[in-house]
Amino acid sequence: MSDEYEMSYARPDSVEGLLQRGRGLGAVRALRDPRRSAVFVYEGIRHDRRWDQTDERSLYLARLAVDLDLSPMPVVDQLAGDEEACLRACEVLELLALAGSADAREGLRAYVREGEHWVLVLESLSAAWPPEWWEDLDEVARARIGAEAELPWCSEPWTRFGIEVQTRPCVTRPSLAGLSTAELLALLADTRTEEAMRFDALRALKGREPAEGLIPLVPSLGTSDGRRPLPLLRRNVERLGALAVPAAHGWAQEGPPCLAQLGADVLADHAGPEVLPGLVNELAEQWTARAWCGPDRTARRLARFGPAAAGAVPYLRSFWLHTPHSYERAAYLEALAAIDGDGLEHVYAEALWDCEETTRLLGITSAPASPDTLDRIAVLRDDPMETAEVRAAARARLTAPTGQLP
Template sequence: MSDEDERAYAHADSVEGLLRRGRGLGAVRALQDPRRAAGFVYDGIRRDWRWDGTDDRSLYLARLVQDLGLSPAPVVAQLVADEETCLRACEVLELLALAGSDEAREGLRAYVREGEHWAGVLESVAASWPRGWWEDLGDVARDRIGRETELPWYSEPWTRFGIEVRSRRCVPRPSLAGLGTEELLALLADDGARDDTKSSALRALNGREPAAQLIPLVPSLGTSDGRRPLPPLGRAVERLGAAAVPAARAWARDGRGWLAQLGSEVLAEHPGPDALPGLVEELAGQWAARDWCGPDRTARRLARFGPDAAGAVPHLRRFWLRTPHSYERAAYLQALGAIDPDGLDYAHTESLWDCEETARLLGIVSAPAGPEVLRRIEVLRDDPMESPEVRAAARVRSAAVAGPGPL
C-alpha cells in the first residue's frame, strides 16, 4: 500500500479509518456519536472500501444503519447509481428488510419495477428473502425481461416465473458417497481408473475423516497428461496435516512440477524449528512493505511455534490494528492467542462487533465473561441479519450462562 492509499483509508485510530477497515472498535465508537458517524456509514455503502472481494462489509454497515437509527432513504437513493454501487446498496437494504425495515423492503421492490439494474437486484433478493416477499413480482419480471434485458444465466427466480435462462445444462458428477473408504482408496490406486472417477473419489474422501493411507498414493494422482494434480487433491492433502510432512520432503524434490509444488506447500505449512527466524523476518518484511495480502498465512505458520515465536508478536499486533484487509484480521488474533495470549481480552471482545464472520465467531468463543459480552452475544444470537453459523455459536455460548458455570 502506498502512502496515498494509507491516507485514503484514514488513520487507523480514527472513527473514519476504523469504519473503513470494518473494525469492531469503529462500530462501538460510532454508537457513541451517531450524528458524526452517519456520513462515514453512508460513505462506506456508496464507496467500496474493501481491500478485495473476500472482505465483508454489508452486514457491518447494515447493522450500523440500524443501531445508529439512520434512515435507509440515502441507501435506497444509491440504487440509481452504477451497477456496482447499486448492488452494494442492495445487499445492505436486503439485510435491513430482514431486520424489519419496511422502507428498505419497499425500496428494493420499487427498484425491481423501475430500476436499470433490476435483474441483478431481483436475483439477489430472491436468494436472501422469504419467497412471499418477491414472488408477486413475476409479472414485472416477465414484462421487463423480454423488452429490456437479456435472458439471465441463473435459474432463480426466473424458472419460478416461467422465464427461460441461458445456463447450460449441468451434468451431475458421479457420486461415490456410498462407497467405503477402503473402496475409494482402491479406486485411487487403480491405474486404469479415469481422472473424473478419481476426482469423484477424492471429493468423497474430503467429506470424511482424513485417511493416512492416501499419502503413498499422492504421487500417482496427477492428471493423465502429467501436468497438474487432480483438482480435489490439494484439499485432501491439506486435511492430512502434519501426517503428510515426511512424504512431502520427497515430493518437494520430485521432477514433476505439480508434485514438487504440493510438497513445498505442505512443508511451508508445517515448518520445522529452523524455519522460525525466517518466518519472523518474513512477517517483519511484510509489515515494512505494508503487504496486506498474504501475511495471514505467515501468521498461521508462526502460530504453530507457540511462545517460541514471541519475536513476531509486535508485527502481529500491528497487522491486527491496521490492516485494511479485514478477511485476514482473525488470523492475526488467532496467532497472538497461540503465541502470547496475555492482554487479548479487549481484542476478543471488540471482535464481537467486527465486520468479518470469522472474527465474530472467535469473539463468541474467546471473549471473557462479563455483562457487555453477554449482551452482545445475545444480540448476535437473535439478529435476523446475522449468519446461521454466528447465531448458532451465540446460542451455544448463551446457553452456557443458563447452565452451571460462568459464561
C-alpha cells in the same frame, strides 16, 4: 506493495479508517458520535473498500446503519448506479429490510419494477428474503423479462414464475458417495479417469477419514495443463497432517512448481522449532512490505509454537490493527491467543463488532463475561440480519453457566 495510505485508506486510528477496515472498534467509536460518523457509513456503501472479494462488509455496514438510525434512502438512491454500486446497495438494503425497514424493503421492490439491473436484484431478493416478500412480483417479472437480451440463468425465482431459464449443457456424473475409500483411490490412480471424475473422488474423500493411500498419488493429481493441483487435493493433503511430511520432502525438491509449492507448504506447516526464527523474520518482512495477503498463513504456522514465538507478537498486533484485509484478521487473533494471551480481553470484546463472521465467532467464545459483552452477545443472538452460525454460537454462549464457554 505500496504503502496503505497510497491505497486510499484513511489512517487506522481514525473512525473513517477503522470503518474502512471493518474493525469492531470503528463501530464502537461511531456510536459515540453518530452524526459525524454517518458520512463514513454511507461512503463505505458507495465505494467498495474491501481488499478482495473474500472480505465481508455488507452486514457490518447494515448494522451500523441500524445502530446509528440512518435513513436508508441514500442507499435506495444508490440502486440507480452501475451494476456494482447497485448490488452493493442491494445487499445492504436486503439486510435492513430483514431488520424491519419498510423503506428498504419497498425501495428494492420498486427497483424490481423499474430499475435497470432488476434481474440481478430480484434473484438476490429471492435468496435473501422469505418468498412472501417477493412472490407477488411475478407479474412484473413476466412483463419485463421479454425486454432482456437473454434469459436468466438462475432457477429461482424464474421457474416459480413460469419463466424460461437458460440451461448449461452438462453431463450428469454418477455419485461416488457409495464407493469405498479403496475404490476412490483406485479411480484416482487410473490414468484413464477423467479430470472431472478425479475431482469428484477427491470431494468424496474430503468427508472421510484421511486416506494415507492418497500420498503416492499426489504427484499425478495435477490439472491437465500441469500448472496447479486438482481442486481439493491440497485440502485432502492438509488433512493427512504429519503423514504427508516424508513424501513432501521429495515433492519440494523434485516436483514441478505446483507440486514443489505444495510440498514446501506441508513441510512449513509441520516444521520443528528450528524454523521459528525464519518464520518470525518472514512475518517481519511481510509487515515491512505491507503485504496484506498471506501473513495469515505465517501467523498460523507461528501459533503452533506457542510462547516460544513471542518475537512475532509485535507484528501480529500490528497486522491486527492495520490490515485492510479483514478476512485474515481472525488468524492474527488466534495466533496472539496461542502465543501470548495476556491483555486480549478488550480485543475479544472488540471482535464482537467485527465485520468478519470468523472474528465475531472468536469474540463470542472468548470475550470476558462482563455485562457489556454479554449484552452484545445477546444482540448478536437476536439480530435478524446476523448469520445462522453466529446466532447459534451466541445462543450457546448465553445458555452456558454465567455466560462462560459452553
